[in-house]
Every structure is written in C-alpha cells, then in structure tokens.
Amino acid sequence: MTTEDLSSLRADVVSALSLPPMDFLGELSASSLRAMFNRIAPAELRIGGSAVLRVRLGSRQPLSREISQVTDAFSAAVASIGHEIRRQATGQSESVRPINASDYRKTPVFVQASGGNLIVMRPDPPELLEPLAQNTPSTSERAISRLANLLPESRDLDEHLVVRNAVGAARADRYALDRIAKVARITGGVAVEWETSSERAEGFVSVGQANELVKVLSEVELTKEVIEVHGHLDGARVKRRAFWLERQNADDIDGVVDEDVMPAVLANLDSDVTARILRTISKTKSGKASRPSHRLIGLTRVTNLP
Structure with missing residues (x-):
C-alpha cells in the first residue's frame, strides 16, 4: 500500500x-x-x-x-x-x-x-x-x-x-x-x-x-544486601526487564533490572561485566525463608574477569 x-x-x-x-x-x-x-x-x-x-x-x-x-x-x-x-x-x-x-x-x-x-x-x-x-x-x-x-x-x-x-x-x-x-x-x-x-x-x-x-x-520480612559479582552478561529481555548473568565456578544469576540500568545492559550484552546486585530474601511470619531474588542496580564492563 x-x-x-x-x-x-x-x-x-x-x-x-x-x-x-x-x-x-x-x-x-x-x-x-x-x-x-x-x-x-x-x-x-x-x-x-x-x-x-x-x-x-x-x-x-x-x-x-x-x-x-x-x-x-x-x-x-x-x-x-x-x-x-x-x-x-x-x-x-x-x-x-x-x-x-x-x-x-x-x-x-x-x-x-x-x-x-x-x-x-x-x-x-x-x-x-x-x-x-x-x-x-x-x-x-x-x-x-x-x-x-x-x-x-x-x-x-x-x-x-x-x-x-x-x-x-x-x-x-x-x-x-x-x-x-x-x-x-x-x-x-x-x-x-x-x-x-x-x-x-x-x-x-x-x-x-x-x-x-x-x-x-x-506477610514477609525482607533481608536485603548489595553484592558485587563478576560474570558474563548472557541475555536480557527489555520489556520484562530481565537479565541473565553467567558466572565461572558459581551458580548463574537471573532477576530484574532497574529501569535506568537497562541502557547499560543493552550496551554490554554478551560481555564480561561487574554487576551491582540487590539480593533480597523474604521470610514469612512462620520463619520460612525464600530463595534469593536479584535486582540489577549497576553495571560496568570489564576486560578480563578476575
């Protein structure tokens, strides 16, 4: 047309x-x-x-x-x-x-x-x-x-x-x-x-x-800490604000991305990075703790992983 x-x-x-x-x-x-x-x-x-x-x-x-x-x-x-x-x-x-x-x-x-x-x-x-x-x-x-x-x-x-x-x-x-x-x-x-x-x-x-x-x-109590991890930024989903980070000799990490960090994620896909991650663990009133959830709050590219 x-x-x-x-x-x-x-x-x-x-x-x-x-x-x-x-x-x-x-x-x-x-x-x-x-x-x-x-x-x-x-x-x-x-x-x-x-x-x-x-x-x-x-x-x-x-x-x-x-x-x-x-x-x-x-x-x-x-x-x-x-x-x-x-x-x-x-x-x-x-x-x-x-x-x-x-x-x-x-x-x-x-x-x-x-x-x-x-x-x-x-x-x-x-x-x-x-x-x-x-x-x-x-x-x-x-x-x-x-x-x-x-x-x-x-x-x-x-x-x-x-x-x-x-x-x-x-x-x-x-x-x-x-x-x-x-x-x-x-x-x-x-x-x-x-x-x-x-x-x-x-x-x-x-x-x-x-x-x-x-x-x-x-009904949860949240325990939060900021951790710094090194790994390979393997993938991301923009709309869902999700990321996947591969690590050597450790479990891979996935989670959500702060909206203002997404441009850095897109610029560093398939690269080795140092990531600042907010790790959160929830605990119910009965004392049952959840698996950690992760939120990417900062990101920088590195030449060689430590």
Whole structure:
C-alpha cells in the first residue's frame, strides 16, 4: 500500500473516529479501528489517542463495586509506578512514603468504558486525532507498560517464580502488584492487554497466583544486601526487564533490572561485566525463608574477569 493510499485511508479512519460512539461497543470498535490502522501505518501517519489498557476480569459478571475496586487498584498501581519512574529520573533514593494526590495527578489513567467483564482504560486525557508529533510515551504510558510487564506472562506461570520475581522488585512495583493481586482474588483473576501505536503487552494474574502474591507481599520480612559479582552478561529481555548473568565456578544469576540500568545492559550484552546486585530474601511470619531474588542496580564492563 502506497503512502498516498495510507493517507487516504487515514482520512477515512479519522472521519469514522470523529463520530461520537453511541455505547460501549462503539467505544470498543473505535479503539480497535484506531489500533488496526496504527499497526500498518508509518510513524508519521499514526493516529494519536491510540494507547489503551483493556482489563478483563474473571468469567462471571462482576458487581458494580468490584468494577470500582478494580479501577481504583489500577489507578493506584499506575500512580505508584509513575512515582518510581520520576524518582529514578531525578536520582533520588527509593521512596518509602505512600502515594498521594500528586502522584495520581501526575500519572493519570481514566476509565473510558466498561461492559460485561471488560474495562477499557486510557492514560492521560484522550488526545486529538492528529498525527503523533513524536514517539515519546508519557509517564502514564510508561507506568502502564511497566505494570503490564510486571504481571505474570501466563496464568500457568509457576507461583513460586511469580513470588520470587515480585519480592525482588522495587518497592513501588511491589505495591502495584499487591493492589492488582488483591482485586484478582475477588474477581476470579485479571487479564491485562496494553496496546499503543508501537507496543503490545499482556499480563495475567490467576486466583492462585494472586493468593501467593498477597501472602508474600503482606506477610514477609525482607533481608536485603548489595553484592558485587563478576560474570558474563548472557541475555536480557527489555520489556520484562530481565537479565541473565553467567558466572565461572558459581551458580548463574537471573532477576530484574532497574529501569535506568537497562541502557547499560543493552550496551554490554554478551560481555564480561561487574554487576551491582540487590539480593533480597523474604521470610514469612512462620520463619520460612525464600530463595534469593536479584535486582540489577549497576553495571560496568570489564576486560578480563578476575
């Protein structure tokens, strides 16, 4: 399809999107139409306002109060992660304060429509139907993307692995996971689909995963220490912020990566490195300790391993 054809098609799509939707299905159809066009269009022709978060609850029809609890939980989770993103950007130490009205205001997410067991949410107020001026996501978009990628990739993902990843996450991320897990328990699970003009991510929380997350995030004592290890940076996953470090004569290490460290990870893939890692061990009130979880907080390349 030529650029002229795409421009003509864009005009038709914008015309269709300019009509006010009559109901929830109209909202959903408009969202799908915009997303489909943006998948085939070059960056300069994509239609703004395409970022959408779809939250599907358990198979039964949720109650009105449950829908309210879900939207409150997602707003709080996004606000918490948004605060962490801004903290990392300014180099401040990890915050221990609870989120407040300012966090909600700086990282807004709005319910666009809901029907059945589906809730459609958007970051920031809906944008005008103009070509995207730049491909820089807002803090709300970055926070929702991070949340979607924090959630388990599958309902069948081993619960012990889900818990280990959660314990090793930043404080703001753990709070976000706890809020989502608590509503997943009462709604029969949660499935999240995040889609923008350039990204698509999915996350899930089953009832079993939610029960384990709530238990470990609310009833544990965390022991943390920063360790320095040497090894070969074998791989990473950008969206999931995961890393794998091979070590000679020792167990390999894997875990999550601080967002501001990811550029260094990408620049040093398949290289020998010295890594600063925050190792966390959780202990329940009954005294049961978990396997260590690891969070990469610093990285430098080395010429020869010690």
